[in-house]
Amino acid sequence: MDIDHNCPNCKTEPETIMHAIWFCKRAKDVWNIWSPAKNISPDNTWTSKDLLLQAYTLLNKHDLSIFLTLIWLIWNNRNCMIFGRHVKASAQLPDWALGRTGATDQRWIPPRNDCYIVNVDAGFDEEHGSADVSIGEAVAIRDGVSLALEANFTPFIIRSDAKVVVDYFNSNIKSWNEVALLAADCSLLGNNNQCLGYHFVSRNVNRVAHMLARKALVENCSEHIWVESVPSDISHIVMADISFIFY
Ligand SMILES: [Zn+2]
DSSP states (O other): OOOOOTTTSSSSSHHHHHHIIIIHHHHHHHHHHHHGGOOOOTTTOHHHHHHHHHHHHSSSSHHHHHHHHHHHHHHHHHHHHHTTTTOOOGHHHHHHHHHHTTOOSOOOOOOTTTOOEEEOOOOOOOOGGGOOOHHHHHHHHHHHHHHHHTTTOOOOEEEOOHHHHHHHHHOOOOOHHHHHHHHHHHHHHHHHTTTTEEEEEEEOHHHHHHHHHHHHHTTTOOOOSSOOOTTTTTHHHHHHHHHHOOO
16 A cells, blocks of 8 residues: 655655644744744754653743644644645634633623724635735734724724734834734724724634634625624624623
8 A cells, every 4th residue: 555654734744743743834834923932943853752841841831831732733733634624824823822721811801881892803714825814814903993983983992812913003113014014004094092902812702703704704705794683603602702791
């Protein structure tokens, strides 16, 4: 029997555990954007045990749990690809890991009486071409801002589960990448009395926005607006969110 030992992702190298979780391009895409990984620098003589020991030595407890979750997510993505299931975009994995490990918010919190909450999310599908996840998430925030202004839902707070992008929007450091330009765009759209801030929330509490983004992707629709109604396939998530309000 002819067995292909090459990596199912890059198809250029034999697939070892270290290749799959560290050296493969898909894994590298994750480690390059999660900054604590910069201190870990394995060479190709390392085993996965060496990698774990190094991480255990260098990382604090919180980062170590994110590190282990990322390894699991990278491996899970590899399995999803082999078995034809949905593969998460590499750049989204750090946010997924944060949502699973670091999040203390487990339920959707309603806004104060004097402001609105705009939950946003972007949907990605690697099978139909790759998109820059950070730019997609930043566009989702900008769309949220302009929709809230258009509908006069002011003042409002934006909530997104893309931590890296939210940090950019809140940062005073000016740079000239696309995410920074979209952030600058948002500050021109509305003033500080209209948009009260950009907050990071875990995926657990951004599920309605997440499901709507997935729905838009699957149904290939450009714009859909529901006023005082909820699409039936999302209503159970909306009910789960608001059920906490009544306790
Ligand atoms: Zn590979």
